[in-house]
Structures are given as structure tokens and as C-alpha cells.
Amino acid sequence: MRAVDLLSGVTRQAAAVRLRLTARAFGLVFLCFVGMGLAITAVVAVGMVWLILVIPVLMVVVTAVRWFADLHRRWASEVLETPIPRPYLPLPERGVLARLLALAKDPATWRDLLWLLVNATAGFFLVGMVCTLAMSTIGFAGLPVAWPFLPEDVPPRTDEDFRSLTGDWGLVVVTDWQSALLASVQAIPMLAIWWWATPRLIRLDARLMSWFLSPTDASMLSARVEQLAESRAETVDTQAAELRRIERDLHDGAQARLVSLGMSLGLAEQLMANDPDAAQELLAEARESTGLALAELRDLVRGIHPPVLADRGLQGAVQALALSYPGEVDVEVSLPARPEPTVESAGYFAVAEALTNVAKHAHASQVWVQVWYADGRLRLAVGDDGKGGARIEPAGGLHGVERRLAAFDGTVSLTSPQGGPTIVTMELPCVLSSPRISPSSETG
Amino acid sequence: MRVVIAEDLTLLRDGLIRLLEAHEFTVVEAVDNGPSLLRSLLTHQPDVAVVDVRLPPDFTDEGLRAAIEARRQIPGLPVLVLSQYVEQLYARELLSDRTGGVGYLLKDRVSDVAHFVDAVRRVASGGTAMDPDVVQQLLSRRTHDRPLAGLSGREREVLALMAEGRTNAAIASRLFVTEKAVDKHVGNIFTKLTLPPSEDDNRRVLAVLAYLET
Numbered sequence: 001m002r003a004v005d006l007l008s009g010v011t012r013q014a015a016a017v018r019l020r021l022t023a024r025a026f027g028l029v030f031l032c033f034v035g036m037g038l039a040i041t042a043v044v045a046v047g048m049v050w051l052i053l054v055i056p057v058l059m060v061v062v063t064a065v066r067w068f069a070d071l072h073r074r075w076a077s078e079v080l081e082t083p084i085p086r087p088y089l090p091l092p093e094r095g096v097l098a099r100l101l102a103l104a105k106d107p108a109t110w111r112d113l114l115w116l117l118v119n120a121t122a123g124f125f126l127v128g129m130v131c132t133l134a135m136s137t138i139g140f141a142g143l144p145v146a147w148p149f150l151p152e153d154v155p156p157r158t159d160e161d162f163r164s165l166t167g168d169w170g171l172v173v174v175t176d177w178q179s180a181l182l183a184s185v186q187a188i189p190m191l192a193i194w195w196w197a198t199p200r201l202i203r204l205d206a207r208l209m210s211w212f213l214s215p216t217d218a219s220m221l222s223a224r225v226e227q228l229a230e231s232r233a234e235t236v237d238t239q240a241a242e243l244r245r246i247e248r249d250l251h252d253g254a255q256a257r258l259v260s261l262g263m264s265l266g267l268a269e270q271l272m273a274n275d276p277d278a279a280q281e282l283l284a285e286a287r288e289s290t291g292l293a294l295a296e297l298r299d300l301v302r303g304i305h306p307p308v309l310a311d312r313g314l315q316g317a318v319q320a321l322a323l324s325y326p327g328e329v330d331v332e333v334s335l336p337a338r339p340e341p342t343v344e345s346a347g348y349f350a351v352a353e354a355l356t357n358v359a360k361h362a363h364a365s366q367v368w369v370q371v372w373y374a375d376g377r378l379r380l381a382v383g384d385d386g387k388g389g390a391r392i393e394p395a396g397g398l399h400g401v402e403r404r405l406a407a408f409d410g411t412v413s414l415t416s417p418q419g420g421p422t423i424v425t426m427e428l429p430c431v432l433s434s435p436r437i438s439p440s441s442e443t444g
Numbered sequence: 445m446r447v448v449i450a451e452d453l454t455l456l457r458d459g460l461i462r463l464l465e466a467h468e469f470t471v472v473e474a475v476d477n478g479p480s481l482l483r484s485l486l487t488h489q490p491d492v493a494v495v496d497v498r499l500p501p502d503f504t505d506e507g508l509r510a511a512i513e514a515r516r517q518i519p520g521l522p523v524l525v526l527s528q529y530v531e532q533l534y535a536r537e538l539l540s541d542r543t544g545g546v547g548y549l550l551k552d553r554v555s556d557v558a559h560f561v562d563a564v565r566r567v568a569s570g571g572t573a574m575d576p577d578v579v580q581q582l583l584s585r586r587t588h589d590r591p592l593a594g595l596s597g598r599e600r601e602v603l604a605l606m607a608e609g610r611t612n613a614a615i616a617s618r619l620f621v622t623e624k625a626v627d628k629h630v631g632n633i634f635t636k637l638t639l640p641p642s643e644d645d646n647r648r649v650l651a652v653l654a655y656l657e658t
Contacts, residue, residue: 290555307529308533323536323585324581
């Protein structure tokens with residue numbers, strides 16, 4: 001009994017999918033005409049580009065074509081269940097002419113036009129087949145009811161070219177209700193063909209779209225170059241800013257303290273003979289000064305590369321972070337080996353920033369950190385059961401992490417519904433070095 | 445008192461030797477790397493060892509690991525670990541065997557000679573010497589802790605000094621109060637934190653540290 005239910009459920013679902021696809025096909029047939037119109041307008045506008053007046057029209061047409069292509073991209077990626085990225089190169093910020101030139105130089109613009117033509121022909125055929133199959137099925141099935149209302153056989157049925165509605169219906173000539181009933185039986189094979197072919201035709205159409213609308217290898221490469229140039233510029237900027245900060249910290253901190261230390265010592269030297277008490281006071285002051293200078297240097301070093309990270313790798317360093325967090329933090333680190341030092345450091349600072357955010361904003365009672373490695377990526381997740389509603393603000397801490405990780409092709413994702421829980425997940429592609437279990441598991 | 449020193453920077457090693465010998469310690473060996481430290485600790489079994497965390501060959505935490513390993517083989521072997529920075533993780537590892545006779549101090553503390561020598565002697569006699577920074581971190585981590593929040597300002601001061609490993613007498617002189625007053629504060633602290641009372645200074649220190657660690 002249950003098996004039958006299950007089967008009918010599956011069939012219902014399959015039928016719903018096919019009906020939805022058929023509805024889509026009708027929409028797509030219509031869109032094929034729209035696309036054709038767009039293509040013709042574009043070609044005409046290109047031909048008349050020497051007329052200054054046409055330039056705005058051309059811009060509008062190209063924008064429309066891109067929007068139109070995006071629509072189909074989205075649809076095809078739904079059908080194929082793989083994302084189809086946009087192939088377009090970024091446009092210059094200002095200048096209509098500059099933008100137009102960039103558009104003309106972008107091969108994706110021309111591929112779009114080519115696709116419009118293919119879509120209006122081959123694409124039209126594929127989705128048109130789905131529509132035809134569906135309509136024939138309905139037509140055959142409806143004959144017993146509809147045949148009396150069909151118009152008379154206006155051109156004589158002897159005329160082979162003009163078969164009318166009441167003439168041949170498939171293999172049957174409909175003249176009365178018996179023949180109509182007989183003809184309607186043909187709905188069954190039609191339905192079968194529709195059932196079998198619809199998903200296949202639609203998939204083929206989606207393939208066609210993905211073929212023309214996906215970025216080519218060349219455009220993918222150039223987009224990658226663009227992205228790398230951007231992240232490199234950001235990395236260089238961040239590092240320069242970091243160096244400036246270190247220079248300033250040294251100048252205002254340890255350096256200044258050493259200068260004052262030297263002065264105290266010099267003064268103490270002079271006072272030693274005449275005023276030993278004052279000299280002693282100065283010496284005590286000098287000692288204090290060394291302590292402060294060392295404390296400042298320590299903070300600076302921690303900010304550059306935390307010693308515990310060098311000693312113990314991510315495992316120990318994340319544990320150390322958890323220990324300095326005000327409250328309990330559950331830490332789970334499972335790494336088969338250590339990542340590259342630069343990746344380790346980026347991951348460490350990312351977790352540190354995320355924990356700082358939790359401590360500052362979340363009002364959480366439970367906090368956890370997980371670090372693991374899967375599919376060639378180092379993954380770090382920081383979660384809490386706080387109030388949620390966190391966002392990656394520009395110029396905020398997490399935005400800084402995002403930029404820092406971009407240098408490694410890393411990503412930051414944040415889920416934080418109102419009322420929590422909040423989870424920040426950071427991913428860094430990397431390879432792990434030779435397997436070496438971190439020593440903290442031996443002593444800890 | 446026989447001391448083993450492990451420090452890779454010649455300047456600091458010589459300074460430590462001079463400082464300790466000036467205070468009636470006998471430096472039986474001064475080594476400059478992790479493996480020889482472990483060997484030296486096991487062969488000499490000194491009254492106390494003064495060890496730098498970061499040593500060759502890896503320049504990570506060899507010193508700490510050698511010290512922990514030596515203490516595993518000779519339980520209670522007194523070791524005072526020095527470092528350019530303090531890390532709670534390391535303090536926890538040093539304290540994990542709960543036997544006392546451990547110290548963990550910032551290298552800067554050496555410049556306060558009297559205190560430093562006192563810390564070495566304390567560790568040698570089975571006591572504890574935790575850096576004020578470690579204690580501060582431990583305390584600041586527990587800001588939401590109920591029993592800790594219930595302590596008075598003076599009690600917190602006493603608790604911090606006790607966690608550093610100081611005896612009641614030392615705490616009394618530090619806070620300019622009588623030893624009896626300190627005893628009373630300590631009694632209050634133990635009641636408020638619901639810790640079992642103890643007459644022994646060392647055991648009290650370890651109990652307090654264990655409480656703060658968890």
C-alpha cells in the first residue's frame with residue numbers, strides 16, 4: 001500500500017516538473033521572438049553607429065541584451081544545476097564613448113548577439129517542440145468534445161497542402177463522434193512522447209544557452225587577472241599600512257623609552273657622587289622604563305606574528321586565543337598537518353578578529369571555534385549563541401578579514417539571523433605541509 | 445643551591461650566571477639548546493633549573509617541552525621557565541601535574557633582582573612563581589564569574605598575589621598589612637570560592653591556580 005502511495009507521489013512530482021517545464025517552454029518561445037527583435041535592433045544600430053544619435057540607443061540595446069542573457073543564464077543554471085557566471089568584463093566608470101568602446105571590445109557582447117540568433121532558431125525549435133507536443137496531446141484528448149465545434153472542412157480534404165481541423169487528425173479522418181473518439185486515442189502516445197522528451201529537450205536548450213552564455217576560457221582568465229590585480233593591490237596597501245603602523249609604534253613606544261632610559265642613566269651617572277639617593281631613584285625609574293619598553297615590544301610582536309603560533313601552529317594558537325577570551329570557548333582543531341606559515345597566520349588573525357567581535361557585540365553564553373581541513377581548503381568557523389544580526393560592515397573588522405583572506409583566494413561567509421546563532425566561516429585554499437602532529441597534543 | 449641554566453643568547457646566559465652566583469647559587473651547567481637541557485636536567489638533577497622557552501634547534505618552545513619532559517621523569521623537579529612573552533597555554537601545561545616547584549616569568553622580571561632571586565628560591569623549595577601578567581589574564585578572563593565578583597577589592601589583590609605564588613608573609617609586606625590580616629583575607633577568599641582550606645602555603649597557591657584555570 002505504502003509502495004503504491006510512494007509511487008504515485010513520485011509520479012505526481014515528475015508530472016509537476018514536466019508541467020512546469022512546459023509552461024517555461026511557452027514563455028521561452030515568446031522570448032525567442034523578443035530576442036530576435038533585440039538582435040535585429042542591435043544589428044541595425046551597429047550599422048548606423050556613425051549617427052551620433054544612435055549611440056544612446058545602442059547603449060540601451062546592449063544593456064537590454066545583457067539583462068535578457070542574464071535571465072536565460074539564471075534559468076539555464078537552474079535546469080543544469082551548475083552556476084553560469086557572467087562573462088562580461090568590467091566597464092570603465094565614466095564616459096559614454098569609453099563605455100561603448102569597452103562594450104565593443106568585449107567578446108562577450110558579440111557572443112551574446114550570436115546566441116540571440118541561435119536561440120531564435122535552434123532554441124526556438126527545441127522549446128517549440130515541447131509546446132507542440134503538449135498542444136497536440138491536449139488537442140487529441142479534447143477531440144470527442146470539441147469536434148462538433150470545429151470549423152467545416154473549408155478547402156476540400158483532397159487538397160494535400162491545406163488539411164483543415166476537421167480533416168486528418170493524425171492517422172484518423174474525423175467526420176463524426178466515433179472517429180473523433182478513435183482519433184483521441186492518439187493522445188496516449190503523444191503524452192508518452194511529451195513525458196519522455198520534455199526534460200531532454202529543455203536540458204538540451206539549457207546546454208545550448210550555457211554553451212554560448214558561459215565565459216570562454218580566455219574571458220575567465222582575464223577576469224581572474226583582473227581579480228588578482230585587485231587583491232594584490234589591496235594586499236600591498238594593507239602591508240604598507242601595517243609597516244607604517246609598526247614604524248609609528250616603534251618610534252612612539254620602544255624607541256622613545258630607550259631615549260628616556262639613556263637620559264635617566266646619564267643623569268644617574270652624574271648624580272652618583274654627590275646625591276646617591278637621587279641617583280638610586282633615577283635608576284629605579286630606568287628599570288621601570290625597560291619593563292615598559294619590553295611590554296610595548298611584546299605587544300608589537302604579538303600583532304605581527306604571535307610567538308605561540310610559531311611554536312604550536314594553529315592548534316595551539318587557537319587554544320591560546322580561547323584561553324584569553326573572557327568566558328568559555330569550545331575549541332576543536334583537527335588538522336592532519338600544518339598549513340603554510342602565511343596561511344596559518346591569516347587564519348589565526350581571522351579567528352582572533354571573529355572572537356573579538358563575539359566578545360564585543362554578541363552577548364553570547366556559548367562560543368565555539370572549529371578548524372578543519374577538507375577538499376584542499378582550510379576551514380575555520382567561529383560560532384556563538386548570542387543575539388545575532390551581525391553584518392560585514394565596510395571598514396569593520398570582518399571586512400578587514402575578508403580583504404586579508406582575499407590575498408589567498410580565501411572567503412568569509414556570515415550567517416547571523418536576528419536572535420542568533422551567529423556563525424562566521426572562513427575558507428582558505430591551501431596545501432598542508434609534511435604531516436607533523438602539533439606538539440600540544442603530546443603535552444596538553 | 446645547584447642550578448642548571450638554559451639560555452641560547454650568550455649575553456643573557458652570562459648575565460644569569462653572574463646574577464645567580466652573586467646570590468650564592470652554584471651553576472652546575474649552562475646549556476644553549478633543548479636536547480642538552482633535557483640531558484643536563486636528568487643527569488645533574490639540580491635543586492632548580494632556570495630555562496628559556498625558546499631554544500635551538502627549532503627556536504619554538506623546546507625549553508618548555510624539555511622542562512615538562514624532565515618533570516615527567518623526575519616528578520617535582522623545580523623548574524623556572526623564562527620567556528619574552530607569557531602564554532596562558534604554557535602556564536596551564538606547566539601547572540598541569542599539580543606538584544608545584546614551577547615558575548613561569550617574563551624575562552623582564554630578571555631586572556628586579558631581589559624579586560627574581562626570591563622567585564628562584566621559592567620554586568627551588570617547591571613553591572610556585574607565576575608572572576603577574578599570567579595572573580592578570582586569568583583574573584580578567586573570569587570577569588563574569590560569580591564567586592570572583594563577590595570578592596572585595598583587597599581580597600582580589602590578595603588573591604592575585606597568592607596566585608603569583610607569594611607566601612602570606614610576602615603578601616603582608618607587599619600590602620603593608622599584618623600577616624594576620626592576610627590570613628583573614630585568605631580565609632574569606634577560600635570560603636567565597638568554596639575551596640578546601642589548607643595550612644600549607646604551596647598547596648593553597650596550587651588550589652587557587654587550579655580554580656582560576658578551570
